[in-house]
Amino acid sequence: MNAMSLRASSPAKIAAQRFSFQQSLNPIPPKSAFFRVMPQTHVLIHSPFKQLSLPAIKSQQDGSATVSETKTSEGDALKVKEWEVGMFQDEVAASQGIKIRRRPPTGPPLHYVGPFEFRLQNEGNTPRNILEEIVWHKDVEVSQMKEKKPLGMLKKLLDNALPVRDFIGALKEANSRTGFPGLIAEVKKASPSRGVLREDFDPVQIAKAYEKGGAACLSVLTDEKYFQGGFENLEAIRRSGVKCPLLCKEFVIDAWQIYYARVNGADAILLIAAVLPDLDIKYMTKICKLLGLTALVEVHDEREMDRVLEIDGIELVGINNRDLGTFKVDIANTKKLLEGERGERIRQKGITVVGESGLFTPADIAYVQEAGVKAVLVGESIVKQNDPSVGIAQLFGKDISS
Numbered sequence: 130m131n132a133m134s135l136r137a138s139s140p141a142k143i144a145a146q147r148f149s150f151q152q153s154l155n156p157i158p159p160k161s162a163f164f165r166v167m168p169q170t171h172v173l174i175h176s177p178f179k180q181l182s183l184p185a186i187k188s189q190q191d192g193s194a195t196v197s198e199t200k201t202s203e204g205d206a207l208k209v210k211e212w213e214v215g216m217f218q219d220e221v222a223a224s225q226g227i228k229i230r231r232r233p234p235t236g237p238p239l240h241y242v243g244p245f246e247f248r249l250q251n252e253g254n255t256p257r258n259i260l261e262e263i264v265w266h267k268d269v270e271v272s273q274m275k276e277k278k279p280l281g282m283l284k285k286l287l288d289n290a291l292p293v294r295d296f297i298g299a300l301k302e303a304n305s306r307t308g309f310p311g312l313i314a315e316v317k318k319a320s321p322s323r324g325v326l327r328e329d330f331d332p333v334q335i336a337k338a339y340e341k342g343g344a345a346c347l348s349v350l351t352d353e354k355y356f357q358g359g360f361e362n363l364e365a366i367r368r369s370g371v372k373c374p375l376l377c378k379e380f381v382i383d384a385w386q387i388y389y390a391r392v393n394g395a396d397a398i399l400l401i402a403a404v405l406p407d408l409d410i411k412y413m414t415k416i417c418k419l420l421g422l423t424a425l426v427e428v429h430d431e432r433e434m435d436r437v438l439e440i441d442g443i444e445l446v447g448i449n450n451r452d453l454g455t456f457k458v459d460i461a462n463t464k465k466l467l468e469g470e471r472g473e474r475i476r477q478k479g480i481t482v483v484g485e486s487g488l489f490t491p492a493d494i495a496y497v498q499e500a501g502v503k504a505v506l507v508g509e510s511i512v513k514q515n516d517p518s519v520g521i522a523q524l525f526g527k528d529i530s531s
């Protein structure tokens with residue numbers, strides 16, 4: 130065949146990879162379902178290829194792609210479409226009240242213009258808040274990681290991945306054993322709002338102390354740039370023999386990251402409703418199910434909670450007391466989102482709710498428990514203690530280890 134391999138970062142290759150990726154996943158509902166659920170997103174997934182003769186793009190078994198030499202103008206068409214689609218994605222998100230834009234608003238997507246820093250100097254391309262900055266950076270980071278480890282490669286690694294453990298089961302078990310909300314203890318070195326929390330940071334040692342102190346599950350931050358975490362921490366903790374199921378704490382914007390979390394030892398993964406439109410949440414929770422992972426869907430306000438309640442199959446919802454845009458923390462947020470009819474719906478649906486962030490004292494734990502949570506996610510107050518297992522006992526006002 131008269132075909133050539135495209136340069137690693139060329140737009141046609143990225144689009145072709147997306148195409149082969151979409152094609153390779155089973156849980157996508159049929160076209161008609163996309164139209165019913167959200168017509169715009171059908172376009173988002175399929176339109177870049179409509180004006181092209183599809184056989185021109187051939188995905189290879191290893192996840193790479195080749196494009197026929199005669200189709201060079203199609204490369205340009207794809208470039209333009211990618212840009213349009215990027216814009217469109219933000220419009221869909223905005224209609225759902227999502228303020229976070231997936232990419233800088235002007236010009237073609239980052240893939241074609243070089244490093245993030247370069248774009249930041251352009252007027253109009255400044256992120257509006259820290260969450261948006263993280264997401265824009267993540268977009269670049271993920272596309273680079275995907276080039277190094279294409280989905281096809283990750284899929285092969287799935288065969289030898291360690292078994293998934295039951296995340297929600299562990300939380301429920303701890304809840305009935307201790308009478309307190311099940312603890313997800315976070316292995317967190319630093320955050321953009323608090324800076325470095327612990328200088329002598331040994332993730333495996335901290336994980337073991339958490340387990341000893343009675344944590345039901347652990348959360349491991351994998352973002353490097355903003356939280357000084359890493360996938361190597363997740364992997365090391367998983368391989369250390371710690372039995373608590375592990376949550377991969379990431380800013381997921383691409384389903385590839387879910388596969389990557391799974392092959393690095395995660396049992397659960399965070400999906401942030403402030404970043405992901407409804408269809409992304411639906412699609413990603415399906416991929417989680419396919420891989421056996423638990424999705425922890427995080428919300429911060431009523432609108433996000435209501436969106437999530439419309440999506441079937443969500444079993445674990447986290448209420449973040451911290452606004453990821455402004456860093457403001459208020460534990461009354463958990464109570465507010467669990468009140469009245471909304472709380473009733475959550476109970477009827479059998480959703481397990483996690484109270485997240487800003488929990489420091491036994492009174493804080495009692496407050497969110499009273500509000501209806503069956504689990505809590507805690508980082509700062511316990512990771513800062515010399516012995517994090519003692520930190521857990523102080524947090525609950527009681528030794529919960531046995």
Ligand SMILES: O=P(O)(O)OC[C@@H](O)[C@@H](O)c1c[nH]c2ccccc12
Pocket residue numbers: 315317378379427449485486487488506507508509510
């Ligand atoms: O350290 P805290 O205040 O106990 O918070 C832990 C956890 O809730 C927080 O790290 C968190 C909640 N949602 C997130 C999303 C991304 C990064 C971090 C988070």
